[in-house]
Amino acid sequence: MSALAAVRARVAAAWASDIAWSFRQSRVTMAAALVTLLLVGGAVLAPWIAPTDPFDPAQVDLMNAEIPPLWSAEGDARFVLGTDVQGRDMLSAILYGGRISIAVGAAAVAFAMLLGVTLGLVSGYLGGRVDAAIMRIADVQLSFPSILVALLVHGILRGLLPASSREALSVYVLIIAIGLADWVQFARTVRSRTLVERDREYVQAARIIGRGPAAIMRAHILPNVMSPVLVIACISLATAILTEASLSFLGVGVPATQPSLGTLIRIGNNYLFSGQWWMTVFPSITLAVLVLAVNILGDWLRDALNPLLR
């Protein structure tokens, strides 16, 4: 029972904390959190809650192709948001597509974060030539739009892979391409924070104890530079999802057999002018709402973690 009481006390403390308080102060943030939760929840739970499995040929019937949404005259109660040209349920396709979009975006951000935080720590803590080298690379990369970098990396990686495994590994290629396009902000932020923390006395105390640079970076500096990293991660997630959608829209993303939101938009776009607007509009709305909600959360997190604004 005491364990339960301890958990309860922790929850109460978290609820009373400044961050929770600033969360409760903002209705927009709460709405954004709710929307994000719904979309991410829907994506994660897609296999269980989606009406059909769009990737299972047994469940797809060409006879159901191009049915408009429920509220149209020719709507069908089985397909709330209508179907595509192959007879797949749009709602299911969006749920599954969101699953891929979010998974690719999150994995790409995680990769960018790992790379950026590590390089930023090393750059800031060691300084000198290492720092100069890493930061010049970052500067050069920043002068290109990230979509261009992602395209370039994607092209090179695919070129390096044997043709047989290209399809199977395409999702991973996409993750690495987006991640490599996105690490710079993490590295720059972590570096500047590391420069400040490095000269603080608790770091000097650890040096006197005899701890090496790796241990100091990991155990002492890393926890103190994480809050801006979380903010960037949140905002980067929105951009990474967009980048993935753009790449998929351009046709270099995930294969059409596993459509992400971007792929759905691209495919649907072909039918926009022939009147089947729902094939592209619903995935687009989902993408826009998701990116907006995640962005709002990121902005709130930035303000909530900034002691100067509180």
Place this chain on the structure above:
Amino acid sequence: MAEPARMARAPGPLLRVENLTRYFDVSPPLLNRVFEGKGRLYVRAVDGVSFEIDAGETFSLVGESGCGKSTVARLVVGLYQPTRGTIDFEGVDLGSAKARAANPQMQARMQMIFQDPYASLNPRWRVGDIIAEPIRFRRILSGRAAIAERVGALLRQVGLGANDAERYPHEFSGGQRQRISIARALAGEPEFLVCDEPTSALDVSVQAQILNLMKDLQRRLGLTYLFISHNLAVVYHVSSKVGVMYLGRLVEWSETKTLFARPRHPYTRMLLDAIPDLAMSGRARTPVAGEVPSPLNPPSGCSFHPRCPWANERCKSERPEAQRVPGGGAVACHAVEEGRLPEGPAVAPPAIA
């Protein structure tokens, strides 16, 4: 002064620092140097400082900001490496990064207490983990229970409670944080503590608590202190020997009582004269004109000469070396050496109870 025939681990001072020098390179970037014809620039933070500290004593360095006292502290514990000079700890030279790395058992015997109680504890660590870090890293103890017990004992030793280990630094006041810093320093079981302005960020009543604690610990654990401060009253209270620094140089050192009763160097006299008079004897302070010059471009000869009422041509051109004086201590001053200075204390004799 030079005694080259030193034997390893000979009975003698615990720490002997000789001709310690540290320059900081503050040159403009390479491109500016090339295109704007600017030269290299060095701050002479510490310039040829020599002193000794015996085991069990407290040696203090005083001086105004920018005099290099904190740099000396950081050189001694190895946070900076000296440009020149030796740092001899019980006969083992620790004057380079390589020597320090080769002698971890010597490094383990020294610890440091910092000025800012808010920056010296990692805000993301629990107090227990902060204090346990040296214990874990050096493998002084193993096992959670043994370490927790030792941390509790250390916390009690500095006047806190064993259950404070669970809390985070921000839950403590400045004075309590300084106690935690001391506990962390003691956790590595050092003999030699370098204390860089340990009380100057604290209120007077808390300062008294910390100074008393440090004295108690010194007596109980036989610690040796290198104490850095700008506060002469604090220095008088804690130290057995005092060195006065000015612009990177040690201008005078001596036994505490001697230095305060009979200051020799004009700068020391000036510092003593500037202390606010709590006894309200009506003594007018005689502020010395001028300010500390930039260490980027220190004056020629004796760096104090532009502010010194007794300076002459020799002081402007020739740098005075430290000369031993009868009764212990050393002074780097031409006027003292030549007997040009009026004798006697600059300060009213100690009469403050």
Place this chain on the structure above:
Amino acid sequence: MSSALLEVRNLRVEFPTRRGTLRAVDDISFSIAPGEVLGVVGESGAGKSLTGAAIIGLLEPPGRIAAGEILLEGRRIDNLPYEELRKIRGRQIGAIFQDPLTSLNPLYRVGDQIIETIRTHLPLSEAQARKRAIDLLQEVGISSAAERVDHYPHQFSGGMRQRVVIALALCAEPRLIVADEPTTALDVSIQAQIITLIKRLCREHKTAVMLVTHDMGVIAETADRVAVMYAGRIAEIGPVRDVVQNAKHPYTQGLMGAIPSIGGAEERLAQIEGSMPRLTAIPPGCAFNPRCPKAFDRCRVDRPEPIPVGTTQVACWLYEDARAKEAVHG
């Protein structure tokens, strides 16, 4: 009391926070006579700087004056609209802060800042104001003032900058200067120069000073009277010699004992146990009672008001009896 230049009555400064209202200055009263130097001393968090800020009308929001009155030459200044307060600030009350850079705009020449302040408050021409600025800089001990007047703040050293700030505070001949830790950021030797300067100028210009500091030594050298603050209240206020050498309040006694002295032979310093309470947890009764070696039951319940003991006013129940006896004996 009508002759007082500044009179503070029952001043209360509060900070509303989401966890409740914090009372940083709690019902304090004191006055400053023309030409007098009143030292306000206390440890961090005692409310001394906020008292100064309230008087010059520079309390940072959300801090506010919740109760009480501040009178300058008999006129209330705590409830004035911003514009009128701005006129008083500079003209009648000058300010000196710990960090000279907070008073000086780094983008303007120091002379222009002084001239602007002079011309805001005094009917002088540009040339006259400039002449006055140079005279002032000379007076605060800046050599070759005619040339230095056109320099920027960053071209001055810390001690020189503080001199410029003093010149700026004095330039409209105010009756009162509020100096908040004016020497704390300076080295000892420079500190002595600045203290001597403030003392001399105030004597010559007959300016009163409210000197806020944590340094008893500075107070002992400079002030005529001293108020000792603790946890937002005045513990003791009286002539500086009496307070420094014959402190009445147990807190002041502890504070004086805690200061290391040169020439003293004590092995240990007298120490006050514990630390000043946080504003969120000020104990009932006398705020000092948990740390006071002489506390008794009443101290834990009733809040003591300042009562006269000899030449000083002391907020301590220890002296209640003495006063009662005095009253009996006439």
